[in-house]
Structure formats: structure tokens, C-alpha cells
Amino acid sequence: MSRPYSLRRRLVWLLTGSVAAIWLLSALVVYQRAHHEADELLDDQLTQVADTLLAIVAAGEVEHFAKELQDHSHHNPVPIAFEVWHDDDGRMLRLATSMGHAGFESGIGPGFSERQYEGARWRFYAVQDPDAEYRVVVGQAHAAREGLAREIGLSLLIPAALALPLMALAVWWGIGRNLRPVDTVAHQVGALDVQALTPLDESPALPEEIAPLRTALNALIRRVNEAFENERRFTADAAHELRTPLAALKVQTQVALRAQTADSQQHALAQVIVGVDRMTHLVEQLLTLARVDPATQGSPPAPLDPAEIVATVCEELLPQAQRQGQTLTVDAAAGCRIAITAAWLQVAVRNLLDNAVHYAGEGARIDVHIAHRETGCAITVADDGPGVAPALRSQLSARFVRGEVENEGCGLGLSIVARIAALSHAQLELGDGLPRADGGHGFAATLHFSAPAAPT
């Protein structure tokens, strides 16, 4: 048995884990998007500042502007550093710089560029006027952009991190609540009485995921009950079948003991013999029924040709049939193969033929057929006797059920055949037999065997 696991714990882990992963992923994407947007925004800012500075210096306002800017920067530090250069006949002079500025490295090319400055990454933008007289370089620490992007990313992650435990709790609670019907079913099953299995109450509505469980359980309970009922009926019937002849034996024996005349004593004693014979037959049939058990079969039987077994059984019963003026014909198609234990086939055929000999009546015709059918072989025992009403046929293979004729059978013959058929993957069909002179039909029992699997 594998280790039990909690569906609830698994689902909580799975759900919170995947939600956390999705959030983390989206935060990463947002961070990158934000970074990109910040880049664009701040690059725009850089170019604007640079262009403005260039315009100012080109208008010759640079000294005034530089002073204003310095004054202003005292109060409001600007996150952008700049340098303004002037080409004085080939010599580059630094006209102005931003506050607290140590001076950029030389050689910063036009347009955007990135390089180390004062131990951090910076982004620069350089521009000059068309006459190459003035040159403006603006720069900004990269950290500013990352800070902005990180802030946006975190603004997404922090609420998620807070919400995640809440979500886990909600999932935990929700699953517990929704799995309660399973508990209900478990309780119902736990409360079942083994002695009187009743199907589970189907009135409490169950979610469609769990309802099939209850339906399947109820189907099982019904099947178990049926099997129980069968066994119970068998026990009751067996009690009846065993006790009635015993009662008869006892009564007949007492009658014999008290008989006043030799005639009545002889009669009673003869009845005792009949009773013992009947009991013997019943006990033998019961033992046969018990022996027809898959456990005694061992390995699957090898396919055999039924013709020989059928012939043997017919030989056994022929004298009895002839005593009653019955004609017995056998018609065996060659080359039939049936996968069945030989002893079982013999019992089945003997019971069918025995029934025919017993119940077809004096002078009846009895035909035994072995024939090829599409699906396999079929063995039929048919007679032109009184037959059996179709309504009664279906009950005949039940244990201890007899036909409506006056007879002393024990009612187990066809049950044994039916059991052998079930264990040998064959079908027992009870139907109309041979036509009678009066237009009616006798009785026929056919065993349809399926073709044995090809040897592998």
C-alpha cells in the first residue's frame, strides 16, 4: 500500500505554488517593462536637458544661466549632471558644469553612451551645435532608472506576497468544505450493517465528481445483496431438500416398525430404500456442485474433442433409454475443439442426457448433436417429450427448481450444468426441442462453447 497523502495539502501547495510562480514571473516582466519605459522616459529627459542647455549657451546666456542654475541647485538638487564646452579655436574650454561635479572623463562621443563614472554606471548624452562651437554633455546615474523599475516591480510583488498566505488559507478552507461530501459518504459506508446491507441514501445531493462513487458503491451493495440472497435461498432450499427426505425416511421407518400387517411393513421398508436412494442421489449432486469450483481446476484446460466424451455418456445411459423404449441418436461433427476440463464436460453432458431420458417419457426420441457454429462448438440434447413452458425455462437452471412434471429429481442437474457453463465460458440455452406429432415441441438444452484461444 502506498503512503496515504492529503489531497487538501497537495492542492494547497500546488495552487499557492503556481500562483506564486505566476506572480513572480509577471513581476519580472513588469520590472523589465518598467525598466524599458524608464529608459525611454529618462533618455527623453536627457536629450531635452541637453538640447535646452545647448540652446541657452548658443544664445550666449551661458554665464548667467550657469550662475542661476548653481543658485537653484543649492536648493533643489537636479538628478542630472552636465558639462558645457566651448571650442575656442581648437581648444575645448569647459564653460559650465553642474553642482558638485568632478568632471566627466573626456572622449564621451555624441549621442547616448554608457560608462563608469565615480564608481557607478552612468548614462550620457552628448550634443553639439551645427558649427561645433558648443558641446553639451549630460549624464545620469543608471541607478535612478533601476530604482524606478524596481519600485514598480515591487509595488506588484508586495501585495502578492501578503495575499499569498491569505489565498492558501482560503484554498485550505474551500477544499475542506467542498470535500465534506466525501466525509458524508464515508460515514454512510461506515454505518452500514454487514448483516443487512442497504444501499446508501441517495437523497443528499453530491457534487458530480463524488456522486459516481456513491452510485458505484450502491451498485456494489446491490450485487453483494443479490449474492447474499442467493446463498440464503440456497441454504433454505438445501434445508428443505435435505430435511424432507429425512422426514420421509423417519416416518416410513416408524410406520414399518408399527405395521400390523406384513404387506404394509414391506411397503414401508421398500419406501425407505427409495428414500435412501434419493438421498444418495441428492448428496452426490450436491457434492458435484461443490466440486465444480474454479479452485479445483488448476491451469486452464487444454482444448479437447467432445465427441468421445459424449459417446461415453450416451453408452452409459443407453440401456436406461432402451428400457423406456426411447431412441437415442448421436450426430457429432468432426474436429470440434472445446477448452474445458474433461470431467466437467462429462458431468454436464450426463446431466443433460439424464434429464432427457428421465423426462422425455416412454418411446421418446432423443438427439444429441455436436455442431460447428460461427463462434465455436455447440452441444445440443433435444427430445420430443412434453417440453417445458417458456416461462418456466428461465428458472430451471436455478438450484432446487424442478420442472412441473411428477418426478423425484432433486432439481440440481441443470444448476450444475449452468455452473459448469459459466466457469467454462459457455452459454446454456434452454429452448424448443424436436417437433412432436401433435404439433408441439419437446425440450432442448444447448451448450454454446466459444472457440478456444489459439495456442500462443
Add this chain to the structure above:
Amino acid sequence: MRILLVEDDRLLGDGLQAGLTQAGYAVDWLRDGEAAVTALSTESFAAVVLDLGLPKRDGLSVLQWLRGRHDATPVLILTARDQLEDKVRGLDLGADDYVLKPFDLDEITARLRALVRRAHGRPEPVLAVGEIELNPAARSVTRGGQAVELTPREFDLLHLLLENTDRVLTRRTLEEQLYTWNEAVDSNALEVHIHHLRKKLGNDLIRTVRGVGYMVPAGATP
């Protein structure tokens, strides 16, 4: 005393018929429920011995039918089913007693005697009128303490008359109760038996009611 036996098993039915006949009953044996219903609707029996598992009509159904027409004939059920619910059901449907197969013949006859006695509202097992005493269990009759020898038929006739004191029993009723269907009855057999009984037990016990039948007054003093 005439009994209807309904039992489908040939061997047991044969044995019971023989055994009950030995015990002095006139036994009619039928083998299916339908026949039992027909017999019970036309004739009267002192008791019915009824098997439950019967062809054509189940024993319990016969019992239900019988009680449904307010027929109080005592019914003794024979059954192989020993489940409590089966017994309860049988008794609830109006059975008077219940015997489980296999049983002893003596048990059946004793129970039948008790059933017949109770059916006549009589608690004591011995019937007595004046100095005549009849013991159904021992099948013996005494007159003033002296044993009187009776033939089985004379005993049954006396038994019937004593069981129904102060009631006039018609010839037909008496014949029905004394003889089974299988027995040929001489037209004057009854008069012969009555004559013998009067000779053995005195003339004052049994009165002839002209054109009707016979009766024993409860206060007769033979």
C-alpha cells in the same frame, strides 16, 4: 377423525398417510395447493396437515385463503425452513402449530390431538360423559373404570360424538369425518357401528334423532 394431508413429496406423503392411518385417523392426501383449496371448500376435516413448499399454490397461500373464509379448521404446518421469520409468518397467517422436518410420527399425532381438543374448547385431554371416558392419546375407552374393547371405527365414531356433545351429527357429517375418499362405505355401515356401540356402552348414551342423525347429550347417564 378425518385429516387432510397436503404434502408434495411422494415418499413423505405416503409415510405420513400410513403413519396417521395407523394412529387411527382417516387421512386424505393431496399433493398440491390448488387441490387442497378445492377439497377444503367442499368438505370438512378435523385438521389439516399442510406442507409449505407446494406446487401450484404455496402452503402459506392456502392457509391465508382458508383463514380468509373464516374457516377455523386447525392447521398444522410442516416445514423444513427453520428460520424464525418463517415460523412467525406461518403462525401470523393463522397456523395453529408448526413442526420442523424431520419429525417424529408420535409428535405429529400428539400435536394433532391437542389441536383437535383445543378446537373444541376443551382443556382436558380425556373426554367423559357419565361413567364413559375416552382417552384419545391412548385410544382407550372405559366404562365405570372398566376397559371397553372397541374396533378402530367404533372408537372414531364415539370420539366424534363425544367431541360434539349436545350437537346432532348428520349421517353425512359422520361419514365424511370417518371415511376417506378411497374407502367404499356400505349404506348401513354407520347403523351397524352405532348398534355395536350401544351394545358395549349401554342404550342411553347415543340418541337417534329421526331423519337427521345421532347425538350424545352432555348429561347422558348410561
